[in-house]
Amino acid sequence: MIVLESLRKRFGEVEAVREVSLAAADGRITGLLGPNGAGKSTTLRMLYGVLRPDAGRVLIDGIDGAVDGVAARARLGAMPHAAGIYPHLTARENVAYYGRLLGLGGAALARRIDALVELLEMQEFAGRRAKGFSQGQRVKVALARALVHEPRNLVLDEPSNGLDVLATRSLRELLVRLRNEGHTILFSSHVMQEVAALCDDIVIIARGQVVAHGTPAELMRRVPGGSLEDAFVQALGGEAPA
């Protein structure tokens, strides 16, 4: 369960995030939808603790990130927008590094990595050095890394960027599977179709503010014609076709 309460963040003159509140529930996939520059990445960076909010709170399973950042982040698996991996390490070693930093080790860690390799279908390249991996392979390694400590909550910043059709589909299947296991999943995207296909809840943000939120069905009901695209355009302040 992830709750963001009235987050604000300003960089000099630029108000990147004015007012973002949202709740991502257990067992649901929540999509943070917005055009480029809307404040999605800044919001998520405050969520996983690399930026400090000017105001507002981040609650992960009820733990305030500003009060006990270590405990809050231990319950979180994060895949930032730039999720680089180490080219001189193999895929397994990349995952194992994060596992050890999170306090895992020994046979338990090896078993966990085996499970992740299977879950993410990484058998083919798990033992290879990451130099020269395709974008799809890199995203899988980054995902495995974010999941190594079996976090309840998973946050992904534009995870499907640069993925081909097949890789995008297997990512979707994975997220659905994790949701069905009861995880909280929050991901950002600027692609409306992707969010529509996958999400149980949608939060639309523009110019640093939440402009609409609800289930896809609720959002569609608000516009005549009832298409999600129209709802999106209207929420962004454009004119929906009559």
Next chain:
Amino acid sequence: MRAFLTVFAKEVAENTRDRRTVLSALLLGPLGTPLLFTVMMNIALARSHESPQRPLELAVVGGEYAPNLLGFLRSHGAKLVEFHGDPATAVRAHERKLVLVVPAQIGERLARGAPVDVQLYTDSSDTSAGADRGRAEALLRGYATQLAAWRLEARGVAPSLLQAIVVDEVDVSTPTGRAVALLGMLSYFILFATLMGGVYVAIDATAGERERGSLEPLLTLPVARSQLVAGKILAAAAWMAVSLTLTVAAFTVSLRFLRLDVFGMATNLGPRVALAIVALMLPFALLGAALMTLVASFTRSYREAQTWLTAVVLVPTVPIMFAALYQLHGRAALMWIPSLSQHFLIDSLLRGEPLSAAAVLSSVGATTAFALALGAAAVRLYRREQILG
């Protein structure tokens, strides 16, 4: 396992797979510097050894007026060449190192007992001519003294009356001390090779990590930033320590090939001194690693970090250069200065002088304190949001 040990182990191991790091840390520094040093030393030693035996080459204008002088010079090993033309031009153009001009009236003036002016053309800015000039002047003075002695004897005066004081130079430098004067650069070579061993590790762990986008996911982990920074600094320090050990070992071997004994010199660089040097240098490796990690964390890219760290490698030369310019010797008051204190301690070890416990303690203590201060600054930097760049 503590998080900093995980970071340390990963950074150390990962860099063994990077060709550039391995080349610069394990090959270039440890083998290149002793090789370069040995070659330079050999040339310097050979030059200082051969110059007194080489015949003095002297161009002479007007030699036909002074056959006796020419005979004297030849009999003392000078190789004389008849010269026509402008002596000043020839010396300035480095065609001749020395030109002696004998006036036509020399025979007549000597017969009268009047002083004779001869001119010796040299270029005092040409350092390679310095030794030859000294020898030529000594020979001419010798001839003049001989003539004067004959004149006095002919008048019944003992020539020794003119020698009120005789100066005998007694050189008290020990053979080891003389070698150290030449080996004074050795400590700098060791400092340099040590720093080189950690350059790429420090860059890779900071600017490299940010450039390849692996810093942000790392910072999302529930791990204290101080643990991350400590692991990174220690990894660079470990690579420097390996580079240092290999370099000192290579010096210990390569100095055996210098024919120091031929020149009555010796060095104390055996296994025990080598170990002592490595031990005294370890705090410096930690300081170098902390400095490089701090500087590289400020830079925006791998390339920028490379440019900055190339400059940082030169920083330890500054105190050593000042010490050389002002002819400072290892004093307690200077032992808190990193790089300089290591330079003095290594120097003492090579001279075979005993080390004072106070000097060792202040060198190790001050260098470690500087390292911790820079490490703390790096941690502060990593706690800032701007570290993501």
